[in-house]
Amino acid sequence: MAMLIRVDVNGADHLVDVEPRLLLVHLLRDELRLTGTHWGCDTSNCGACTVWLDDVPVKSCTVLAVMADGHRVRTVEGLESRSGLDQVQRSFVECHGLQCGFCTPGILMTARWLLDRNPDPTETDVREAISGQVCRCTGYANIVRAIRHAAETEREAS
Structure with missing residues (x-):
């Protein structure tokens, strides 16, 4: 049974239907097509999937997408600004x-x-x-x- 969540990703509001077991890394990569966040190990050992959840680094392979409901996520795509690379x-x-x-x-x-x-x-x-x-x-x-x-x-x- 899908759940409707609202998440701000890099300043853009997204309303998405997700399965309760969907990992944040898969929401970002597969649903929102933000493929800069890499999926490496599924065990939180490598850190390739690190994003910010409300300004705190988290390994998105260990965070359920539903846990991001109502929160802000910043990915590597969000580092670049109008003035260029961070x-x-x-x-x-x-x-x-x-x-x-x-x-x-x-x-x-x-x-x-x-x-x-x-x-x-x-x-x-x-x-x-x-x-x-x-x-x-x-x-x-x-x-x-x-x-x-x-x-x-x-x-x-x-």
């Missing part, structure tokens, strides 16, 4: 913070959340924030460098 996205490009890119959306969401709360994170702060994200391609050095570069660039601009 500074975290630009820094990942500039500092080679990605290789295959599969884990990147989840890490970008976690990084943006961190920098919104801590504009001057240490390397330890960054590594702790992204500790729930698994990147199978890198040793995390360029990822950490990219996040710290984004923080520095934002501080210099303000």
Whole structure:
């Protein structure tokens, strides 16, 4: 039996019929066609599916879509603004913070959340924030460098 839910995704209101067991990651990818959120493990181990639920990072493979009813969801597609890519996205490009890119959306969401709360994170702060994200391609050095570069660039601009 489907349930009607209302969810704000990246500032757009959606009224959607969903099965009660549908995961948020599948609502985003399959129903709303926001495929930037990657589905990696279904066990909350990899973090590729990380989105924000009311400004808090969550692994969308462990959140039921019905739990988002009446809430705000922000996906990696919501990072870009009219003025262009978010500074975290630009820094990942500039500092080679990605290789295959599969884990990147989840890490970008976690990084943006961190920098919104801590504009001057240490390397330890960054590594702790992204500790729930698994990147199978890198040793995390360029990822950490990219996040710290984004923080520095934002501080210099303000």
